[in-house]
Amino acid sequence: MKVVEIKNVHKTYDEKFVPVHAVRGIDLDFEQGEFAAIVGPSGSGKTTLLNMIGGLDQPSEGEILVNETNIGALKSSKLIDFRMRNIGFVFQAYNLIPVLTAKENVEFIMHLQGKSKENRDKRALELLKMVGLGDRVNSRPGKLSGGQQQRVAVARALASKPKFVLADEPTANLDSKSTEILLDIMEELNKNENITFIFSTHDQRVVNKARRVITIEDGKVVSDERK
Amino acid sequence: MIWSISWKNVWRSRVRSLVVIVAVTLGLFGGIFAAALMQGMTKSRVNEAIKYEVSHIQLHNPEFLENMDMLCAITDVQNKIKQIEALEEVEAVSSRIKQSIMVKTSATGKGVNILGINPEKEKLVGSIYKAIYDSSQVCDKLGIKDAEKIKEFVKDSCGSYFESNKKNQVVIGEELANKLKVKVRSKIILNLQNVDGELISGAFRIAGIFRTSNSKFENSNIFVKYSDLSKLTGFDNNRAHEIAIKLKDGYKAAPVAEKLKKMYPDLNIMIWKEIQPDLGMMTDWMSMMLYVFMIIILLALTFGIINTMLMVVLERVHEIGMLMAIGMNKIRIFGMIMLETVFLSITGGVIGMIISYFIINIFASRGINLQLFSKGLEAIGYQSIMYPSLNFDFYIIITILVIITGILASIYPAIKALKLNPAEAIRME
Numbered sequence: 001m002k003v004v005e006i007k008n009v010h011k012t013y014d015e016k017f018v019p020v021h022a023v024r025g026i027d028l029d030f031e032q033g034e035f036a037a038i039v040g041p042s043g044s045g046k047t048t049l050l051n052m053i054g055g056l057d058q059p060s061e062g063e064i065l066v067n068e069t070n071i072g073a074l075k076s077s078k079l080i081d082f083r084m085r086n087i088g089f090v091f092q093a094y095n096l097i098p099v100l101t102a103k104e105n106v107e108f109i110m111h112l113q114g115k116s117k118e119n120r121d122k123r124a125l126e127l128l129k130m131v132g133l134g135d136r137v138n139s140r141p142g143k144l145s146g147g148q149q150q151r152v153a154v155a156r157a158l159a160s161k162p163k164f165v166l167a168d169e170p171t172a173n174l175d176s177k178s179t180e181i182l183l184d185i186m187e188e189l190n191k192n193e194n195i196t197f198i199f200s201t202h203d204q205r206v207v208n209k210a211r212r213v214i215t216i217e218d219g220k221v222v223s224d225e226r227k
Numbered sequence: 228m229i230w231s232i233s234w235k236n237v238w239r240s241r242v243r244s245l246v247v248i249v250a251v252t253l254g255l256f257g258g259i260f261a262a263a264l265m266q267g268m269t270k271s272r273v274n275e276a277i278k279y280e281v282s283h284i285q286l287h288n289p290e291f292l293e294n295m296d297m298l299c300a301i302t303d304v305q306n307k308i309k310q311i312e313a314l315e316e317v318e319a320v321s322s323r324i325k326q327s328i329m330v331k332t333s334a335t336g337k338g339v340n341i342l343g344i345n346p347e348k349e350k351l352v353g354s355i356y357k358a359i360y361d362s363s364q365v366c367d368k369l370g371i372k373d374a375e376k377i378k379e380f381v382k383d384s385c386g387s388y389f390e391s392n393k394k395n396q397v398v399i400g401e402e403l404a405n406k407l408k409v410k411v412r413s414k415i416i417l418n419l420q421n422v423d424g425e426l427i428s429g430a431f432r433i434a435g436i437f438r439t440s441n442s443k444f445e446n447s448n449i450f451v452k453y454s455d456l457s458k459l460t461g462f463d464n465n466r467a468h469e470i471a472i473k474l475k476d477g478y479k480a481a482p483v484a485e486k487l488k489k490m491y492p493d494l495n496i497m498i499w500k501e502i503q504p505d506l507g508m509m510t511d512w513m514s515m516m517l518y519v520f521m522i523i524i525l526l527a528l529t530f531g532i533i534n535t536m537l538m539v540v541l542e543r544v545h546e547i548g549m550l551m552a553i554g555m556n557k558i559r560i561f562g563m564i565m566l567e568t569v570f571l572s573i574t575g576g577v578i579g580m581i582i583s584y585f586i587i588n589i590f591a592s593r594g595i596n597l598q599l600f601s602k603g604l605e606a607i608g609y610q611s612i613m614y615p616s617l618n619f620d621f622y623i624i625i626t627i628l629v630i631i632t633g634i635l636a637s638i639y640p641a642i643k644a645l646k647l648n649p650a651e652a653i654r655m656e
Contacts, residue, residue: 084554095549099235
């Protein structure tokens with residue numbers, strides 16, 4: 001089952017008189033349960049592509065279907081709601097809410113979805129256990145290491161039971177041990193829970209774990225390898 | 228959860244938040260204390276005026292107010308007094324003869340208003356009798372025990388309020404006494420008009436000298452017994468120029484006046500605000516000014532809060548971008564920033580109000596002594612000791628204004644936050 005369909009997507013930024021073509025006609029599909037990495041040099045367009053898949057940016061041309069919904073056609077308020085229910089995000093800088101505990105950070109998105117306190121508690125504890133932080137549920141981000149914070153971010157991304165998780169350079173700020181732990185957890189979640197992960201990365205360790213590697217250069221897909 | 232995040236966010240940068248809170252606290256304290264001083268002054272002036280000068284309600288013959296003609300009087304006064312006294316809201320009633328006359332001494336003269344009163348009834352309505360120093364008490368305080376010295380002191384002191392049964396006694400203000408260069412037991416001549424319109428004069432002896440906080444009132448009003456004045460002028464005992472009413476609850480003046488207007492449609496009935504329009508205007512004007520004053524202070528604070536919240540938004544660009552990305556809609560982001568601003572303002576506001584409340588209460592009982600400016604203050608009818616006072620509803624309105632300030636101050640920073648593009652915000656360096 002296809003969770004993401006990218007059809008002839010272009011993205012052009014109007015940078016003071018000179019248009020910048022960040023993405024030039026990409027066609028891609030992602031199936032449920034994929035563990036895919038989008039790689040490429042800086043400025044190749046991988047983050048732009050990831051932002052468009054996540055509905056954070058709109059294509060200048062073409063369309064992106066998430067779960068058969070053209071996200072480019074959704075109004076701003078509907079798109080925000082769609083994002084919340086269908087897409088999980090993991091960011092390079094973790095971006096946790098510093099005043100909330102690990103559990104509250106995971107719960108937050110469920111609160112936005114209007115889930116009951118009981119359900120939120122149960123799911124947040126379950127997810128934090130899955131990422132190996134069952135004993136740090138009440139710690140605030142400032143008391144956690146970078147790797148632990150990123151694991152909380154993964155748990156948060158999964159809290160809304162999304163169709164897939166977009167991870168933008170998730171290991172860029174982590175040491176090798178934390179990277180290894182994080183990748184193992186994500187791989188396990190992918191295998192056991194059939195959660196789809198799409199990464200944009202420079203990190204060879206992520207590339208090694210990925211079962212599909214898409215290489216982008218100058219806004220175009222130059223290779224798409226499945227292992 | 229949004230409420231909890233907003234509250235916790237307030238304390239993320241403690242020093243910065245504390246600076247804003249202290250600014251709001253001090254601003255509000257300054258404003259509220261100044262407001263309490265102004266309201267205290269106004270209240271005291273109004274109370275003094277009601278006590279000594281106007282009472283709560285006055286009844287007149289409408290023509291008398293136009294020309295002060297002695298013959299334009301209220302008739303059947305005794306009956307009317309009985310009817311008014313029967314009203315449950317009324318505490319006391321006193322009738323007065325009133326005339327503009329000339330007071331003369333061997334040295335000088337002055338135009339004043341004379342009020343012919345029934346001292347016992349007047350005691351229940353007005354407080355002039357309290358404004359006459361009690362010489363025996365003064366002797367006690369000064370430690371004068373020798374009988375001869377007491378006699379001497381009493382002779383020169385401020386006298387009494389028609390305590391002896393002697394005829395033709397007059398009580399005058401200290402300011403007038405100084406001007407006429409007279410003291411207790413001095414004789415003065417009153418030039419007035421009798422019922423036939425003829426000019427007559429009478430010799431009166433000063434029984435007492437009163438002192439109020441209004442030197443203008445002291446200077447222009449003298450009191451004599453109703454019986455002495457009616458005898459001198461030939462004025463009928465059952466007539467009066469003025470009926471003064473003291474109510475049990477001064478706030479009921481307007482409804483009681485309405486009731487009296489129905490009872491006596493031919494008479495002019497005025498409440499204290501109408502008798503002395505300056506008092507009414509001062510009360511209304513002061514209430515309005517207090518709010519204007521507070522709004523200006525809060526407006527100034529708004530800009531400080533906006534500045535702080537702009538810094539907050541700038542610092543949290545990543546976080547706001549993340550919140551937008553994971554599905555927090557614009558209303559919730561706006562709400563979060565607005566709540567944080569309101570919490571910041573209201574924390575300072577509540578502390579400011581608590582401090583103000585306690586300090587106002589301390590000075591409300593002790594008073595603030597402005598003896599240094601007593602001459603000037605008394606010239607415009609104010610006491611030299613001020614008792615700050617503030618109605619409780621003022622605090623409620625200030626709380627609402629502080630919340631409005633928080634909401635207003637949050638609009639611009641929140642709009643800034645909403646304009647962020649989540650994709651750019653997340654990656655912003």
